[in-house]
Amino acid sequence: MISVELAIELREAGLQWHPAPGDRFAIPDRGLDDQAFVLSDMIIQLHDLPGGEAVIGFNGTTEWALDDVERDEAVWLPHEHQLRELLGPGFRALERSGDGWRVAVADRADSFGASPEDAYALALLRVLRTA
Template identity: 50%
Template sequence: MISVSLAHDLRSAGVRWRPVSGDSFVITREGFESAVFVVSDMTIESHEFETGTILGFNGTTEWALDSVAIEDALWLPREDQLRELLGGTFASLSRTATGYTVALVVTGERTEWEAAEPADAYAAALLRLVRATA
């Protein structure tokens, strides 16, 4: 799972989230920062309204949170989702002595990003790609 810091950077750079079952997120309200939630058809569902997307918490009688606006939720994309967002630019993921390296090829030029975890390497590469095309 990517770091919350990288997730903030991705959202700030323009990466948008359309919640689907299996997605992980944190709530960006005080007191919720350390809890990771997962969208599930049974407990946390994404509801689309004209005013925006709401994540509804179904059957959560143990605590008082009925729903949260998507603006208050920060997506923590999985490795496969990050790889999909990289699209055809993704060249490889390799293990190094200190972590992992993701390589992209953009307009014939190969660039690499290294991080301790594969998801963070993917996220760093995506962040650079999004910023370069903005």
């Protein structure tokens, strides 16, 4: 899983999140930075409120006081396959490189990361920043 810091960089570079069941996310700056949550049809759902505001609702969480958070307060932690899909047709290869991983994207310098997800995220960050 990519770090919250890298996820924030992706968001700041323009990565849009369209929440869907199975998506992981974090809620930074609330003492929950180390906790990853998963959207689920049963427990954590996206609710569109009247007036167009979207919130993430935590159903049945009696053990702690968190009913919902605004979607913009959450930071998406994309899965490896989501990052690869976001690279689109420019994605060329993922290869082992020393102690880490290398992602090649057409017309861009290679990106290196400690895990495949990190390498994909760093490649996507480079693409977003140069777009």
